[in-house]
Structures are given as C-alpha cells and as structure tokens.
Amino acid sequence: MIFPELFSRPVVTRFDQHHGSSDGGAILLKGADKRRGLTGLLAECIEDKRDCAKVVHDVRELIRQRVFAMACSYADCNDAARLANDPIHKLLVDRDPVDGASLASQPTLSRFENSVGRKELFRMGEALAEGVIARHRRRRRGKTRQITIDLDPTEDPTHGAQQLSFFNGHYDSWCYLPLLGFISFDDEPEQYLCTAILRPGNAPDRLAAIAVLNRLIKRLRKAFPGARILIRLDAGFAAPDIFDFLDEEPRVDYVVAMAKNAVLGRRSHRLMGTARRLSRESNETERIYGECRYAAGTWPHKRRVVMKAEVLRYPGRKPKDNPRFVITNLRQSSRFIYE
Numbered sequence: 001m002i003f004p005e006l007f008s009r010p011v012v013t014r015f016d017q018h019h020g021s022s023d024g025g026a027i028l029l030k031g032a033d034k035r036r037g038l039t040g041l042l043a044e045c046i047e048d049k050r051d052c053a054k055v056v057h058d059v060r061e062l063i064r065q066r067v068f069a070m071a072c073s074y075a076d077c078n079d080a081a082r083l084a085n086d087p088i089h090k091l092l093v094d095r096d097p098v099d100g101a102s103l104a105s106q107p108t109l110s111r112f113e114n115s116v117g118r119k120e121l122f123r124m125g126e127a128l129a130e131g132v133i134a135r136h137r138r139r140r141r142g143k144t145r146q147i148t149i150d151l152d153p154t155e156d157p158t159h160g161a162q163q164l165s166f167f168n169g170h171y172d173s174w175c176y177l178p179l180l181g182f183i184s185f186d187d188e189p190e191q192y193l194c195t196a197i198l199r200p201g202n203a204p205d206r207l208a209a210i211a212v213l214n215r216l217i218k219r220l221r222k223a224f225p226g227a228r229i230l231i232r233l234d235a236g237f238a239a240p241d242i243f244d245f246l247d248e249e250p251r252v253d254y255v256v257a258m259a260k261n262a263v264l265g266r267r268s269h270r271l272m273g274t275a276r277r278l279s280r281e282s283n284e285t286e287r288i289y290g291e292c293r294y295a296a297g298t299w300p301h302k303r304r305v306v307m308k309a310e311v312l313r314y315p316g317r318k319p320k321d322n323p324r325f326v327i328t329n330l331r332q333s334s335r336f337i338y339e
Contacts, residue, residue, distance in 0.1 A: 016203050019098050023072045030068070039064045039255045041131050045123035046116060046240045057104040062112045067105050068092045077113070081276035082179045082206070118141040125195055129219060132183070132194040137223040140185060144227045147220050150182045150191060151212065151233055153205050154197075166201035181212055183220070205236025210245050217249060228253060235259045238327060240298045255337060257303065258325040268323045271309035279311035279319055285288045286311055289334035294327075303327050 011123040033039050043060040057065075069075075069083060083089045084105065087097030095101060104112075155174040158165035167174050182196035195216065197208050217229060228251050232244070235257040246254045258264065271290045278286040287310035310322040330337050 019087045021086050023086065023088045026068055026092055029071055033064075033067075036131065036135065037065070037133060038128075039067055041122050042067075043126040045127050046120050049115075056101070057108060059112075062104055062109065062206060064093045065089070066109060077106045077109045080104060080109055121198075125197065126215075128196070129181075129194045129216060132192055133219050134221050134224070136183075136185065136192065140224075142224060144185050144188055144224045146228050146230055146231045147224060148184045148211065148232060149220075150183070150184070151209055151231075152180050152236065153177050153199075153203070153236065154180055158201070164200040168201045177201050177203045179203075179208055179212065180203075183216070196250055202309050205234065206242055207238050209233075209237055209242060213245065217252065230254070231256075233257065240296075243299065243303065243327070253330050254328060255330065256327045258327050260323060260325065264294065264305065264307070264325050265323070267294065267305070268303055268307045268309055268325075271307060272311075272321060272323055275309040275311045276321075279313060283313065285313050289338055291334045304329065306337050308338050 040060065043063050046059050046063075048055070048059045065080075066077075068089065069079060072089075074083060080103065084102040086103075087105060090098040090100045093103065095103070139266065154177070155168065155171040155173065156178055157171075157173050158175055162176075165174050165176060168177060177199050179191060179195075179197045179199055182191040183194050184191045194210055198208055213231065220227070220229060229249075231246060231252060231254040233254070233256045238256050238258050243256070246252060246256075268290070271288055275286050275288050280286070287308055290309065291308045292305050292307065293302040294305045304327070306326045308322075308324040308330055310324065312320045312322050324338070326338060328337055
C-alpha cells in the first residue's frame, strides 16, 4: 500500500510486465535522428568487410545501437547484455519491440568499435561537419552575417588501462582530452556541435586546432559566402602558429584569451589600481577595460590586447584581483569585445 493519505482504497504497484523499459524518452531521439539523418551519414563512412552471409547486425544498426545507448547513459558495451531485449532499444534500431530479434552483444559491439580505423573516423568527422552545416544553411537559407566558431577541449575520464589515457594535472584525473568544435549564427544563443576529435589525455589544447579550423572555415565559406567568421579560443590556444594562421585568413576575426604574464601584469597595473579604488568606494565587484599593443618573444609583430581589470567581492571574503587578457584583431571598443 502506498499514498494512504491520498486514496481511500489500497493502491497496489506491480513490476511484472515482461516487455517494459525505462527509456521511453529515447523515442524522441530516434525522431530527431530520422529528421537529421545523422546515424545514416556516419554509417555510410564505414565499409563493412564482414562476410555478408554471416552478418546479423549491419553497420547502420550497430551505430544506432551504440549511439542511442550512450545517449541514454549506457556508455559501457557491457550494458548491451541487459539491453539486448529492451523493447525501446529494439524499436530504436527499427526492430519489432516484442517479437524482433535481440540486439548485438557486447563482443559484437566491441569488435565493431575496434574495426574502425583512422580513415573511417576522419570520414565520419567530415560527415558530421557537412551534415550540421548543410542543415543550418537550409534553416537560415544561406543568410548569415557572422558565424562564430568555438573550440574547447573537454575531459573524458577513463577508468582502466585504455590506450592513450594519461593523467591530466588540470583535471586531476586519468582521461582523454577530446577537442570539440561548435558553431553559432549571428546573435543566436545556441551553439551547435560540428566536430569532435579524440586526443590523448595529456594533449596540449592547441593540438589539431589549425586542421580543424582550416576545414571548418572552408566549408562555412562555401555554405555562407557572405558571412564573416569569428574564432573564439581559450588561453591554451594562444600559440604563435595559431595566431599566424588566423592573421593569414581573409575575413576572419578572432578573440583568443591570453594567460597573465609579467609584461601584461605591468601593462594592466594602472587599470587594476583604478578598479581597486572603485571597488573600495562601492564595496561591490568593479571592472574596467583597457587595451595595449603586445608581442611575446616568439611573435613577429605586436597585436592588440584587450584588458579587463576586475576586483571581485564576495560576502565574508577578501577582495580578489581578477585581471584578464584577450588577443584580438577586432576594432570595436575594449568593453564591447570582452563582454
């Protein structure tokens, strides 16, 4: 008996239905995939070299089984054993939810994942980018003033002795460090994932960044020939080769964070003094903006640096200086660029 205060009669709950599932919401994912055609694009990038007479689960089905399982938080192939006859997961790969054959087992999925090499992965990455860009070209009818590209490394923790898993001091964990690329259009707040590259856990942020930017810029210019492109990068990407690449690209603007160093600290000294005075007077967080010209020792010329001098105040804590710097080729005001 449950909820006695709500009902005058006993409520009996039974969990004995044979064909039940807790992943009903995944049907929405299937609908989205059917509209976008994503898993179909990925499947076309993989050549199935198995004996067709012995194939029970084709490539398209294996990709869908794996993608939908991960989307439902079943990241481990070992989960396939208890999902093999789940009616919703069978429905997701176009099998009859009740009478359809069981889904692929963990050994089958593992063999499939290990059979995919670099060439196939590269083609899948290209298909992802092309599919996303083509979708938004249709959505916006090719009319866009500015397209923003954001690159971000992210932690993907590992829990065993996986190849290329390394300890990353920043995240304090053993992990991979994939590079993700997002695009957004004009003033729309949504960012759309369009590329993902798996990298070792100790990879520097800038690893593969130029290759990714080069491919995305070419595709975006073809799809949106009249749009300007803005590149936004964190401080880990602030390297001479990346700046040289960005400077050589026509009609490309960039905003790249820069870690504080002794030279930039001296350049921002007066601004920080003003921010401290304003914060003392208001007893609130205060920030002001400025700029300077700066060149690191390995740079061929000076570039514009936008500076934010900020003093943070939190209840019960001492004021904290928070100077920030970005390198940019934009011409708008310092405040506009930073904010």
